Amino acid sequence: MNTAVAHDYSGAPLGAPVYELTEVSKTYARNHVIALENVSLTLRKGSFTSVIGSSGCGKSTLLKIMAGLIPPTTGRVMLQNRAVTGPRRDIGMMFQQATLFPWKTAVENIVLPIEIRDGKAAANKALDKATELLDIVGLKGFENVYPNELSGGMAQRASICRMLITEPAVLLLDEPFSALDELSRDMMNMELQRICREQEATAFLVTHSIQEAVILSDEIVVMKPRPGRIAEVVTVDLPRPRTLDMMTTPKFGEIVDRIRGMLDKGEDM
Amino acid sequence: MTDYVTNAPADDETVQDTVWTQEVAFIDSVPRWIAMTFVFVVFIGTWQLVTSLGLVSPIILPTPMETLKDMIFVGANLLTGDYMLVSLWITIQEVIIGFALAIAIGFSLGVLVGETAFGEKAVMPYLVAIDTMPKVAFAPLFVAWLGFGIESKVALAAFIATFPIVVGTAAGLHAADENARMLFKTMGASRMQTLIKMKLPTGLPQIFTGLKIGAVGVMAGAITGEFLGGGKGFGELIRVAASQLNTPRVFSLILYLSLVGLALYVIVQWTQRRVVFWQKETVGSYDG
Numbered sequence: 021m022n023t024a025v026a027h028d029y030s031g032a033p034l035g036a037p038v039y040e041l042t043e044v045s046k047t048y049a050r051n052h053v054i055a056l057e058n059v060s061l062t063l064r065k066g067s068f069t070s071v072i073g074s075s076g077c078g079k080s081t082l083l084k085i086m087a088g089l090i091p092p093t094t095g096r097v098m099l100q101n102r103a104v105t106g107p108r109r110d111i112g113m114m115f116q117q118a119t120l121f122p123w124k125t126a127v128e129n130i131v132l133p134i135e136i137r138d139g140k141a142a143a144n145k146a147l148d149k150a151t152e153l154l155d156i157v158g159l160k161g162f163e164n165v166y167p168n169e170l171s172g173g174m175a176q177r178a179s180i181c182r183m184l185i186t187e188p189a190v191l192l193l194d195e196p197f198s199a200l201d202e203l204s205r206d207m208m209n210m211e212l213q214r215i216c217r218e219q220e221a222t223a224f225l226v227t228h229s230i231q232e233a234v235i236l237s238d239e240i241v242v243m244k245p246r247p248g249r250i251a252e253v254v255t256v257d258l259p260r261p262r263t264l265d266m267m268t269t270p271k272f273g274e275i276v277d278r279i280r281g282m283l284d285k286g287e288d289m
Numbered sequence: 290m291t292d293y294v295t296n297a298p299a300d301d302e303t304v305q306d307t308v309w310t311q312e313v314a315f316i317d318s319v320p321r322w323i324a325m326t327f328v329f330v331v332f333i334g335t336w337q338l339v340t341s342l343g344l345v346s347p348i349i350l351p352t353p354m355e356t357l358k359d360m361i362f363v364g365a366n367l368l369t370g371d372y373m374l375v376s377l378w379i380t381i382q383e384v385i386i387g388f389a390l391a392i393a394i395g396f397s398l399g400v401l402v403g404e405t406a407f408g409e410k411a412v413m414p415y416l417v418a419i420d421t422m423p424k425v426a427f428a429p430l431f432v433a434w435l436g437f438g439i440e441s442k443v444a445l446a447a448f449i450a451t452f453p454i455v456v457g458t459a460a461g462l463h464a465a466d467e468n469a470r471m472l473f474k475t476m477g478a479s480r481m482q483t484l485i486k487m488k489l490p491t492g493l494p495q496i497f498t499g500l501k502i503g504a505v506g507v508m509a510g511a512i513t514g515e516f517l518g519g520g521k522g523f524g525e526l527i528r529v530a531a532s533q534l535n536t537p538r539v540f541s542l543i544l545y546l547s548l549v550g551l552a553l554y555v556i557v558q559w560t561q562r563r564v565v566f567w568q569k570e571t572v573g574s575y576d577g
Binding site: 087088089106107108109111113115116117119121122123132133135136137166167168 | 466468471472475476482491566
């Protein structure tokens with residue numbers, strides 16, 4: 021993989037590998053479908069990687085393996101030099117839907133991962149930290165509001181806090197803003213970039229939007245279906261921090277066109 | 290270029306605010322209390338008309354006035370703690386114990402069926418089979434097993450009310466969406482944690498729907514039990530009044546009985562609003 025030109029959010033060279041997948045394959049025995057074939061991937065400390073591909077290219081399978089929700093058939097899955105054999109505290113995850121629980125206030129929702137892992141007392145101790153996180157995502161004053169009163173974008177901001185509360189080593193983002201309208205989505209993407217920079221987070225994003233992938237990522241993994249595999253890894257050498265204006269630059273358009281070309285070829289198979 | 294033309298009127302006199310009223314059909318604009326009074330008056334009026342024209346025999350349908358008189362008589366009897374209150378209390382006891390039993394059994398079975406594959410595969414088919422039977426037909430059996438006391442009525446009441454609670458609980462446990470399940474998995478939640486902290490709270494609206502249907506059923510069960518199994522409850526009073534062709538009495542007894550049923554329903558509804566405070570009011574609820 022070409023990581024030579026990759027830089028972290030502040031422009032410094034990338035840190036040590038955090039998440040490493042080596043020759044990972046997944047075959048569903050039931051119908052002999054090869055969902056993933058020989059996928060190798062390295063996420064470095066403080067980097068932002070996106071995966072893009074048509075449906076059936078195995079990107080959700082890849083994400084589930086990385087989250088420790090399903091085991092691979094063959095291959096090595098290592099996070100912080102420990103094999104991923106199940107859900108872990110140092111993996112943060114975010115979904116398309118905010119999935120906040122309506123019987124809990126915003127802060128109570130945010131400390132839920134701690135409540136599950138360490139119990140109610142530990143969760144209560146983490147309330148202050150949850151309040152700080154809400155401040156970071158711009159939801160100061162919404163601590164004791166129930167999710168019914170939050171807009172879609174606000175709910176997703178709260179779910180970012182829930183993901184960050186356990187200080188995970190890697191953030192797995194499953195099309196986190198695709199349920200939002202386009203204006204909110206652009207804004208949330210810029211927010212996400214800012215938060216990742218401040219937290220020096222290592223992020224892995226699954227998306228359908230080429231623009232979104234390009235504006236956020238250091239590297240874009242293009243996947244192809246049948247069998248699901250990595251077709252190419254595209255390095256995005258736009259300067260950091262990214263701004264929405266960059267979406268109109270020729271360089272941005274060039275990268276988008278290149279990725280679209282790869283995906284179109286994939287459709288014919 | 291051509292002159293710039295606006296569509297503003299030339300003279301000041303015709304310049305006005307564009308304010309107009311949206312039409313609302315009269316039937317939609319009637320306030321609730323007027324609408325309810327109207328329906329009540331029409332109902333009583335039709336009743337009065339049918340009886341004063343002599344369309345049906347007074348034995349079959351008493352006049353509204355006769356019924357009102359009897360309601361006052363029954364009401365006085367209840368208030369003075371006479372034999373009718375004793376009967377009513379017996380029926381209320383049957384309803385309360387029956388409902389409590391139905392909740393305990395229905396909820397437990399609902400969790401078994403809704404949470405475990407074993408329950409869904411092995412227990413649910415039998416529950417569905419029993420649920421399709423006419424449950425009232427079991428009344429003689431309960432009498433034979435438990436006698437003519439309140440036990441046989443409690444059993445029938447609980448028997449009828451259990452099934453909607455099972456179904457409501459099982460449906461509620463299936464209500465959580467894929468995202469919520471996945472989220473709990475990624476947080477490393479145990480099965481018990483997932484059940485208690487996520488699936489049960491998510492399913493509370495469905496569970497309460499089951500409880501409300503059960504609350505209606507428990508009343509019907511208790512009264513049917515009294516019709517078929519004797520005893521000293523309110524159902525027995527109705528049965529005796531009917532056999533004496535004392536129709537006004539039957540009417541007023543049913544009315545007071547329905548107040549008990551209504552009270553039970555309102556208690557469940559009130560509890561639901563307190564417990565499931567995040568649930569939006571559904572269409573058809575009493576405050577619209």
